Amino acid sequence: MNLNTIQKAQAAIKAACDKVGRRIHVMEVCGTHTVSIFRSGVRSILPEGVKLLSGPGCPVCVTDQGYIDVVIELADRDDCLIATYGDMIRVPGQDGSLESRQARARIVLSADDALQLARANPDKTVVFVAVGFETTTPATAVVVQDAARQGIKNFCVLCAHKLVVPAMQTLLSARNDRIDAFLCPGHVSVIIGYEAYAPVVDQYKRPCVVAGFEPAGIMEAMAEICEQVARGKPELKSMYQAVVTARGNAKAQALVAECFDVTDAYWRGIGKIEQSGLELKPRYEAFDAFKRFGITEIPGQCNTGCRCGEVLCGLIDPKDCGLFGRACTPQSPVGPCMVSSEGACAAWYKYGS
Amino acid sequence: MCLAVPARIVELEEDRAVVDAMGNRWRARTTLLPDIGVGDLVLVHAGFAISKVDEEEARETWELLAQLDDFNATTNKLSG
Numbered sequence A: 001m002n003l004n005t006i007q008k009a010q011a012a013i014k015a016a017c018d019k020v021g022r023r024i025h026v027m028e029v030c031g032t033h034t035v036s037i038f039r040s041g042v043r044s045i046l047p048e049g050v051k052l053l054s055g056p057g058c059p060v061c062v063t064d065q066g067y068i069d070v071v072i073e074l075a076d077r078d079d080c081l082i083a084t085y086g087d088m089i090r091v092p093g094q095d096g097s098l099e100s101r102q103a104r105a106r107i108v109l110s111a112d113d114a115l116q117l118a119r120a121n122p123d124k125t126v127v128f129v130a131v132g133f134e135t136t137t138p139a140t141a142v143v144v145q146d147a148a149r150q151g152i153k154n155f156c157v158l159c160a161h162k163l164v165v166p167a168m169q170t171l172l173s174a175r176n177d178r179i180d181a182f183l184c185p186g187h188v189s190v191i192i193g194y195e196a197y198a199p200v201v202d203q204y205k206r207p208c209v210v211a212g213f214e215p216a217g218i219m220e221a222m223a224e225i226c227e228q229v230a231r232g233k234p235e236l237k238s239m240y241q242a243v244v245t246a247r248g249n250a251k252a253q254a255l256v257a258e259c260f261d262v263t264d265a266y267w268r269g270i271g272k273i274e275q276s277g278l279e280l281k282p283r284y285e286a287f288d289a290f291k292r293f294g295i296t297e298i299p300g301q302c303n304t305g306c307r308c309g310e311v312l313c314g315l316i317d318p319k320d321c322g323l324f325g326r327a328c329t330p331q332s333p334v335g336p337c338m339v340s341s342e343g344a345c346a347a348w349y350k351y352g353s
Numbered sequence B: 001m002c003l004a005v006p007a008r009i010v011e012l013e014e015d016r017a018v019v020d021a022m023g024n025r026w027r028a029r030t031t032l033l034p035d036i037g038v039g040d041l042v043l044v045h046a047g048f049a050i051s052k053v054d055e056e057e058a059r060e061t062w063e064l065l066a067q068l069d070d071f072n073a074t075t076n077k078l079s080g
């Protein structure tokens, strides 16, 4: 960690905050940032005048309860085998989690392994739990095309892929004017390119700065953000130049565009966000688990008292939830923000505030 | 934790590679990076290479990962 860089950033942040004369609220929308920030102690070295909010950046945390219920329903069928990234396994639906259906669920490390599972189990229909943001979507597109090309019929995906930018816009337009700026996600930006945040800067006048994951880099990005707020001139900037370009990964974008249509999607605790999710195009209908099994996702009602939705919108801190650390802990999580190691509640619990 | 991991391509056949990071080897697909070859450093996320990465950035990330107790857990987590 570069001490000099960090001290310079601290001084710049402090000067900017003094100039603004109130607390600056910066939202990070990336689970990896959340963990990195907590783990490396960035929070503790940030000057008083700036507050970091953990937004809807963890794929597990934003997945609607209704979707989890569909996954569980499919896991309960004799003819299905669920392939899922490890993070989803413990998320509770209305009737338990995948963990309690281990015979019918397999953890995969990549979408490719899910397709492999289908090849190895011709007597089952393998349902791939396709969650995640722009970083994981291209992988789903690749395997759907593989399956189509290779005529693998016992494979389908239950698509809940989501788009980050519409969520950022919704957070600003609906119930929250507390967010002054965004610390934009690193790996999502590798795919979509930093120019994708232009609407947030142009329409909502909020600084959008892409940062890497190393503490000094995050501090520099925070300094850049605070200075922009102080100047009153929001800008688009990437401070993760090693891997993030203006336009992103064109091949990945093209694959996603070939496979998916943009559609409305439900986000846990936030509700429906227009044009914020993806569904398979009609030509790949055979691989669409919703169509194959004739299921529609019914948006979930959460009546556990979990306040993940408010946490994700930056409206409350995890400790403000009455269940935090009492009824809800990483050992027995009530909501997804405590299940996922990238969730804000889990990070607060593990590393303290 | 669930950083995408920088890794070097050590074997490549069409879009299927074997990658290496700090002596850990695993399979990854390079479908998203058409102009890639053996010896290149890439950022691997959930089994897919998503971008090229330079030596310096790779080294910094490896150092960051080495400080974590759960390196082996990193490649099987889903990141935002």
Ligand code: SF4
Binding pocket: A305, A306, A307, A308, A309, A311, A318, A321, A322, A323, A324, A325, A328, A329, A333, A334, A335, A336, A337, A338, A339, A345
């Ligand atoms: S502490 Fe638990 S119940 Fe409360 S918001 Fe977080 S995950 Fe939900």
